Amino acid sequence: xxxxxxxxxxxxxxxxxxxxxxxxxxxxGHYFSEPLVDSFKIxxxxxxxxNSIDTEFLxxxxxxxxxxxxxxxxxxxxxGTIRKIYNSKSEDNVLFLTEQxxxxxxxxxxxxxxxxxxxxxxxxxxxxxxxxxxxxxxxxISGGEPTLLKKKxxxxxxxxxxxxxxxxxxxxxxxxxxxxISYVQEISEIGLNDxxxxxxxxxxxYKDHDLxxxxxxxxxxxxxxxxNLARFNLNIELRVVINKINYSRLYQxxxxxxxxxxxxxxxAFMGMEYTGLVPKNKKEIWIDQTEYNTQLKNAVLxxxxxxxYVSVFNLPLCLVExxxxxxxxxxxxxWKVEYFxxxxxxxxxxxxxxxxxxxxxxxxxxxxx
Amino acid sequence: MDYSLLPFRFERIEDSEIIVNEVGDFLICPTGTSxxxxxxxxxxxxxxxxxxIANHIISIATIPALIDNLAARYRTKKAFxxxxxxxxxxxxxxxxxxxxxxxxxxxxxxxxxxxxxxxETLNYAIDLMFQSPSPHLTxxxxxxxxxxxxxxxxxxxxxxxxxxxxxxxIITYVLCTNSVSFSDEILDLCLKYKILISxxxxxxxxxxxxxxxxxxxxxxxxxGINIARDKLGxxxxxxxxxxxxxxxxxxxxxxxxxxxxxxxxIFIRALNPYGLAQNNDNWEKYNxxxxxxxxxxxxxxxxINKRGIYFEESFTTLILKKxxxxxxxxxxxxxxxAGLINSVIVYNYDGCVYASDESRMLAEHNDFTFRxxxxxxxxxxxxxGEKSLEIANTWANEALAGCSDCAYQTYCGADPVRNxxxxxxxxxxxxxxLFCKKNKAIIEHVFLLLxxxxxxxxxxxxxxxxxx
Amino acid sequence: MIYLIQIDEKTIQCEIDNDIYNDRxxxxxxxxxxxxxxxxQTKSGKGNIVKFEKHIGVFDDNEVASLKSKISQNLIDFKTxxxxxxxxxxxxxxxxxxxxxxxxxxxxxxxxxxxxx
Numbered sequence: 004x005x006x007x008x009x010x011x012x013x014x015x016x017x018x019x020x021x022x023x024x025x026x027x028x029x030x031x032g033h034y035f036s037e038p039l040v041d042s043f044k045i046x047x048x049x050x051x052x053x054n055s056i057d058t059e060f061l062x063x064x065x066x067x068x069x070x071x072x073x074x075x076x077x078x079x080x081x082x083g084t085i086r087k088i089y090n091s092k093s094e095d096n097v098l099f100l101t102e103q104x105x106x107x108x109x110x111x112x113x114x115x116x117x118x119x120x121x122x123x124x125x126x127x128x129x130x131x132x133x134x135x136x137x138x139x140x141x142x143x144i145s146g147g148e149p150t151l152l153k154k155k156x157x158x159x160x161x162x163x164x165x166x167x168x169x170x171x172x173x174x175x176x177x178x179x180x181x182x183x184i185s186y187v188q189e190i191s192e193i194g195l196n197d198x199x200x201x202x203x204x205x206x207x208x209y210k211d212h213d214l215x216x217x218x219x220x221x222x223x224x225x226x227x228x229x230x231n232l233a234r235f236n237l238n239i240e241l242r243v244v245i246n247k248i249n250y251s252r253l254y255q256x257x258x259x260x261x262x263x264x265x266x267x268x269x270x271a272f273m274g275m276e277y278t279g280l281v282p283k284n285k286k287e288i289w290i291d292q293t294e295y296n297t298q299l300k301n302a303v304l305x306x307x308x309x310x311x312y313v314s315v316f317n318l319p320l321c322l323v324e325x326x327x328x329x330x331x332x333x334x335x336x337x338w339k340v341e342y343f344x345x346x347x348x349x350x351x352x353x354x355x356x357x358x359x360x361x362x363x364x365x366x367x368x369x370x371x372x
Numbered sequence: 373m374d375y376s377l378l379p380f381r382f383e384r385i386e387d388s389e390i391i392v393n394e395v396g397d398f399l400i401c402p403t404g405t406s407x408x409x410x411x412x413x414x415x416x417x418x419x420x421x422x423x424x425i426a427n428h429i430i431s432i433a434t435i436p437a438l439i440d441n442l443a444a445r446y447r448t449k450k451a452f453x454x455x456x457x458x459x460x461x462x463x464x465x466x467x468x469x470x471x472x473x474x475x476x477x478x479x480x481x482x483x484x485x486x487x488x489x490x491x492e493t494l495n496y497a498i499d500l501m502f503q504s505p506s507p508h509l510t511x512x513x514x515x516x517x518x519x520x521x522x523x524x525x526x527x528x529x530x531x532x533x534x535x536x537x538x539x540x541x542i543i544t545y546v547l548c549t550n551s552v553s554f555s556d557e558i559l560d561l562c563l564k565y566k567i568l569i570s571x572x573x574x575x576x577x578x579x580x581x582x583x584x585x586x587x588x589x590x591x592x593x594x595x596g597i598n599i600a601r602d603k604l605g606x607x608x609x610x611x612x613x614x615x616x617x618x619x620x621x622x623x624x625x626x627x628x629x630x631x632x633x634x635x636x637x638i639f640i641r642a643l644n645p646y647g648l649a650q651n652n653d654n655w656e657k658y659n660x661x662x663x664x665x666x667x668x669x670x671x672x673x674x675x676i677n678k679r680g681i682y683f684e685e686s687f688t689t690l691i692l693k694k695x696x697x698x699x700x701x702x703x704x705x706x707x708x709x710a711g712l713i714n715s716v717i718v719y720n721y722d723g724c725v726y727a728s729d730e731s732r733m734l735a736e737h738n739d740f741t742f743r744x745x746x747x748x749x750x751x752x753x754x755x756x757g758e759k760s761l762e763i764a765n766t767w768a769n770e771a772l773a774g775c776s777d778c779a780y781q782t783y784c785g786a787d788p789v790r791n792x793x794x795x796x797x798x799x800x801x802x803x804x805x806l807f808c809k810k811n812k813a814i815i816e817h818v819f820l821l822l823x824x825x826x827x828x829x830x831x832x833x834x835x836x837x838x839x840x
Numbered sequence: 841m842i843y844l845i846q847i848d849e850k851t852i853q854c855e856i857d858n859d860i861y862n863d864r865x866x867x868x869x870x871x872x873x874x875x876x877x878x879x880x881q882t883k884s885g886k887g888n889i890v891k892f893e894k895h896i897g898v899f900d901d902n903e904v905a906s907l908k909s910k911i912s913q914n915l916i917d918f919k920t921x922x923x924x925x926x927x928x929x930x931x932x933x934x935x936x937x938x939x940x941x942x943x944x945x946x947x948x949x950x951x952x953x954x955x956x957x
Contacts, residue, residue, distance in 0.1 A: 207426040223437035230441050252422070259426055262397055262698045263445065308834045309697075379928040379935070381921070394935060407916065410923045435931065443938035450939070773871060777921045803875035 009070070009085040013053070013062040016045070017081050021088075021130055022061075026073040032059060033134065035126050047071075061085070076134055078127070088127075089135060095336040097143035098128050100156070104148040106177050107217040108203075109288040110246055112279035112361070115147055125155050132162045141171040150180035160193050171197040173240075178202040179221060181228030191235035199238040199268070202229065206249045207259035215248055215288075226263075233266040240269040242316075246288045250295040257302035261309050270306055271334075272299055274317035277362035292322040293368045300324050320355045321372050328354075335359055345371055374412060375430040378442075382406040383779035385819060393428045395445045396694060396782040400823055449782070451700035452707060452715060455506035457755070459704060459716040461729060462497060462511065464489050464518040464525060466721055470550050472584045488521045489721040494528050496747035497719035501532075502539050503751045512546040512570075514729070516721075519549050519558050529565050546570055551596030552589070559603045566608070569600055573611040573633065575619060575626035583616045594633060606634075614641055620661045623669035627676070631683060638673075639686040640666055642810060644730060645794055655794075659806040663813045670817075677832040684836045691818050692833050693840070694783040704728075706785035706811065710767035712742070713760055723747050725754050727763060730789045742789055763788050766798040774802025780815045842912045849898040851891055852907065858887035861915050865922050866890070869914040873907075 022032040022045060032045045045059040049068055053060055061079070071077065074091030089096055101124055104115035135142070142163070149156055163172060172195055181187050202225065205215040209222035216222075232239055241264065243249070243256060253272070260270055274292055275281060281289055299315070306313045307330070315327055316334035323331055333356035341360035346352050349371035358365050379394040382405075389405050392398045401420065408414055409430060414421055424430045428442055436442065465488040501509060511532060518525055529545060536543060545567040562569065574580040577590040584590075600609050611630070613619075619626060630638045642662045645655060669685070676683050690703050704711025712728035719725055723746050726732040731742030742763070745754045754760070769775035769786040778784070790807050791800030802808050821829045844854045856866050866888055870879050873892070880891040892907065 208422040209425065211422075220437075226438055226441055230444055255423065255426065263441065265698055308831075308838075310838055377924055377927045379932045380924060382917075384917075394932070406924075407920050410920050435934065439931075439934065440938060443935050446935055446939040777868065777918070777925075801875070803872055 007070070009063060009067040011061045011063055011079075011083050011085055013060075014079070014083055015053070015059045016061070016079055019081065019127075020079045021127070021134060022047070022077045022079055022085075023134060024071050024073055024075045024077060029058065032079070033130055035130060074136070076131065088131065090338065091136075093337050094140065095143065095338070096139070096141075097145050098131065098159070099145060099147075100124050100128065100149045100159075101147040101151055103151050104146065104177075105151065105179060105218065106148070106221055108280070109215055109217060109248075109284040110244060110275050110279070110281050112276045112281070113145075113147070114279050121152055121155065125152065125159070128159055129162060132159065132166050135167060137167060137169070139167060139170050141173060142167065143173045143175065145175040148177055148180075149174060150176050150186075153180075153186075154189075157189050157193065160190065160195060164193055164195050168196060171199070173199050173201060175201045177216070177221065177225060178228035178232075179224035181231050182224045184231045184234070187228075187231040187235055187237070191237055199240050200232060201240045201242055201271075203242045203244060204256070204260070204264075205244065205246075206252060207256045208252065211248055211252070215246065229264060229267075233264075239264075239267045240271060241267050242271050242273055244273045244275060245290070245292075245295055245299065246275055247290040248288065250290055250298055253295065253298040253302035254305060257305040261306060261311065265309075265311070267311070269312045269314065271314045271316045271332075272303060273315075273334075274322075276317070276359045277364050278359065282363060291368065292318055292366050296324050300327055303327055303330055317356070317359065319358050319369055320351045321349070321370050322366060322368055332356065343369055345369065347371075375414075375425075375432055376434045376436075377410065378428050378431050378436065380406075380429050381777060381779045381781060385816060386823065388823070390779050390819065391429060392779050392782060394782075395428070395442065395449055395698065397427050397698075398695070399423055399427055399429070445698060448698060449700055452702045453709065455504075455508065457504045457713065457715060457717050458506045458508055458702070459510045459512060459711075460497075460501045460504070461514055461716065461718040462489065462494070462518075462528060463514050463718065463720045463732065464516070464528075465521040466516040467520050468516040468550075469520060469553060470517070470584060470586060470589065487516070487721060489524055489719075490723070491524070491527060493719070493721070493723040493747050494524065494531065496723075497725075498528065498532055498535065500717075500719070500725070500747060500751055500754070502535055502541070506541070508542045508544070510544045510546060512548060514548045517550055517553075518547060519553060519555075522555075522558060522561075526561055529561070529567075533565070544568065550593065551600065552592040554596050554599050559600065562600070562604050562608070567604075569604070569609045571597060571609065571611050572614070573597070573630070573635075574613050574616070575622060576629040579616075579619055579622055579626065579629075582618050583614070597633065610637075611635055612639055612641060614643060615662055615665060616643060617658060617661075620658075620665050623665050624672050627669055627672055627683070631676070631681070636682055637684040637686050638669075640669055641687070644733075645790075645806075655806055659810055663810060663817075666814060667817055670821075674821075674829055674832055677835070678828070682835065682839075684839070687814070688818060688833075689836045689840055691783060691815055692837055695815075695818065695822075696833070697837065705787070708767070708769040708781070708784070708786045709764075710786045710788060712763065712767065712787075712789060713744070713755060714767070717744075717755075719747055725749070727760075728789055730793065734789070734793060741792060763798065766791070766800075772799060772802070774805075774808065778812075780812060783815050784811050842908055842915065844904060844908050844911075846899065846904065847891065850894045852899060852904060853889060853891045854911065855884060855886065856888045856890060856915070861887070861919055862922065863888070865915060865918045868918045868921075869911060872914060873910065 019035040020032045022030050024030050024047065027048065029044045030047050031042050033042045043059055045061060046056055047061045047063065049063055049065045051060050051062055071087065072091050075087050076089035078086045078088045101121050102116040102118055103120065107115065204225070205212040212222040213219055229239060241260060245253065249256065260267065275289065277289070303313050303315060313330055315323060315331045318331060320328055320331055335356050339360050340357040342352065342357045349355070351372040358369065380391055382389055382391045384403060387403065389401050389403045390398055391401055391406060405420070409424065414424065467487050501511065513525060532543060545565050547562065547567050548570045551571040561567065571593065573593060574583045580590040580593065581587055597609055613626065627638065643658065670688060673683055673685050690701055690706070693699060693701050702715065704715040712731065716728055717725065718729055718732050720732050724735070725744045725747055726735065727742040727744055734741060735743060744757060744759050766772065766788040767786050769781055769784060772786060775781055787807055788798035791805070792798045794806065795801050795804070842854050842856065844852050847853050870890065873879065877892040877894060882889045
């Protein structure tokens with residue numbers, strides 16, 4: 004089950020609100036537009052006598068209630084839809100900042116939309132940051148492209164520093180807007196304690212990178228951005244999504260990283276998710292995970308031999324050569340993971356991160372180890 | 373689509389061509405590739421096109437979009453310049469208690485005390501040392517045999533510690549000693565101030581004693597090393613060897629003796645054409661033999677590593693760091709701009725200041741070309757004075773005839789003092805330069821190993837690089 | 841193709857066309873041979889006439905062939921290097937200035953114009 008939407012069949016609320024689910028007890032709601040102090044009590048259940056209560060209420064079906072846990076934070080919209088935007092059982096919660104993006108990657112799993120949604124998500128997230136539990140271990144920030152928020156991203160990060168000083172923050176970005184060094188400086192000066200920026204790097208050859216991002220000059224801008232981030236000693240995780248266009252140059256890419264980007268703190272080679280724009284672009288971009296085994300092995304071992312921290316993400320162990328198993332991480336978000344019938348007999352199942360539940364097709368090569 | 377050229381150099385190697393960009397990244401290509409590049413015969417469809425673009429050899433714009441990144445990488449390669457003079461050599465005395473046949477210090481006997489450094493000189497020199505902009509300082513004590521002037525040694529360190537309370541620099545002390553006379557008070561001093569000991573071990577007993585001209589030298593040195601290791605810790609003692617004419621026939625024996633004596637690395641050094649060693653008749657022959665010695669020793673060392681024993685050849689590691697990594701190396705004898713003044717300075721026992729260790733050897737033969745002044749002179753007059761500026765004209769191999777086009781330029785260095793000593797001219801004459809011949813031969817040999825025996829040597833080499 | 845003419849037993853001569861190899865290229869080529877020979881250069885209508893005189897002994901066929909090969913190869917290589925040097929002169933300067941300048945206010949554009957890259 005992942006990020007699905009619930010529809011309440013009766014509700015007394017008529018404005019956008021964030022609700023901290025309290026179970027059978029009263030939950031607490033906050034309207035978007037009002038300050039935190041103006042919270043309201045709200046009863047959520049399947050069978051509420053709406054005539055005898057003096058609080059706001061939400062009536063749900065029983066099967067919907069099962070999917071919500073105490074501590075979850077729900078987004079309620081006036082049309083009656085409820086979405087879980089903070090999952091108290093998950094370690095992989097993400098602040099979503101915008102659906103807009105300034106790249107259009109052929110394998111994008113979250114296809115961008117040209118909606119003017121920045122202000123909306125800004126006010127949502129401003130409120131959400133205040134409501135999140137203080138002891139949350141890690142929090143991602145994603146989109147679309149978060150840096151499209153410009154100064155608003157800085158403000159959100161400052162709020163995070165203030166409300167969640169102990170939380171490890173992971174920002175996903177294509178890095179292009181970091182070619183503006185004053186922007187990088189602003190972000191650096193916030194002084195976040197545990198802060199990593201994840202930036203996709205598709206190829207050492209500019210044309211291949213730009214082809215994958217479908218955006219001219221993205222290679223140059225991202226590389227300038229990376230150097231600016233390095234100047235301010237910000238932690239960078241490079242993400243190389245392996246696809247049909249770049250797989251034959253994985254070793255050259257690893258050499259490029261070592262020589263030109265030795266300051267990155269982590270390099271992750273990632274399998275593709277068969278979702279989003281991938282099915283549409285499959286001729287140019289899709290490749291079965293077993294076809295690049297040798298190239299992946301050479302690239303990973305190369306970087307590892309230079310003392311660079313390397314991982315392999317999003318690939319089940321059976322699709323990866325044994326010598327690389329020590330680098331494979333369980334990286335797929337817990338709400339997206341899927342295992343298969345044949346996996347029951349696999350000796351490595353406990354260590355394996357599975358495949359994407361969101362993928363519309365899976366490799367025929369998935370077999371027990 | 374036409375492309376622009378970025379700065380690169382090339383050379384023929386084996387039956388291929390090596391192309392090196394301005395920051396030391398290299399490609400091994402078919403012979404004639406450089407000519408093809410320049411004549412615009414490389415097409416976008418060619419497999420090498422992507423490599424040339426990604427490795428900053430050609431560019432689609434006259435000024436590449438990533439010029440700032442490239443400049444940052446260049447700066448990284450030259451990062452040793454940032455701190456300016458790090459190594460400060462103090463020649464405490466030219467008295468010695470040995471008489472090695474190739475001694476550069478042309479020492480006097482132990483009892484003539486006027487050959488010791490004075491307190492006044494130490495005070496002035498230490499003051500100059502602290503004026504260096506470097507946050508790290510290495511204070512290296514040489515001689516003669518510096519432990520003979522123990523009181524001066526103690527004074528120098530204590531004075532430095534006292535001044536450093538305010539200056540707050542990170543100071544490393546190094547004592548270059550023959551290890552034959554470690555008294556308790558010397559070892560106590562070393563323990564107290566975490567002094568690193570650098571000693572000389574030329575190989576097994578028969579070689580070492582032959583080189584030193586004394587029949588008990590090896591025994592004393594090994595004994596000294598072990599005493600020091602016991603008291604100060606294993607990692608505090610390092611050994612250097614010099615390859616005399618006699619040593620040339622025994623590469624394996626020398627390596628074996630280092631392993632027997634529990635060293636995990638060796639630095640294969642050639643003789644310098646200074647001091648008593650200047651009386652070597654045939655330098656060309658020696659140079660040639662030394663290169664063969666190095667290759668044999670390196671092969672032997674690689675084999676040892678393949679058998680599971682970690683043993684490193686330090687000069688090779690330095691070359692590898694320059695070839696295979698984007699990082700800077702702080703090896704003063706092979707860099708451009710040269711190490712003299714930029715990285716090292718020498719305060720002599722007589723109060724004179726020299727640009728490098730070899731410079732003061734020249735002075736012993738009454739040649740003061742590289743004397744920069746005295747310790748009483750002002751810092752700016754010494755480091756940025758006329759002499760210094762004159763030497764600066766010849767201290768960068770980027771601007772020397774024969775070096776400016778060399779493919780190995782980024783891995784090599786300049787040495788105006790060596791040029792002057794051997795060829796009477798700070799510029800030097802590359803076709804007959806033994807410095808050039810030796811370095812080029814070694815760098816080329818390392819590349820040949822990487823090209824022809826890659827799978828075999830890379831794990832060994834990476835092991836050495838990761839430990840450094 | 842370089843043609844070597846034997847003048848006498850210790851002297852070899854060749855003519856190098858300036859239209860193909862400029863003086864810089866010729867000088868660099870000769871630099872690497874000047875330890876083994878005394879070299880004399882004069883100008884002709886087409887280029888440089890270069891004489892190689894052995895210090896000691898006489899030329900034999902092997903040495904002449906070897907010398908011819910070295911000269912030809914080096915002329916080609918140094919010409920390639922010369923083109924690279926000429927075309928990258930400005931970029932090299934910009935690179936060095938950017939590497940060691942302490943500020944970012946540097947106009948690449950002006951330097952290129954001034955050097956007519």
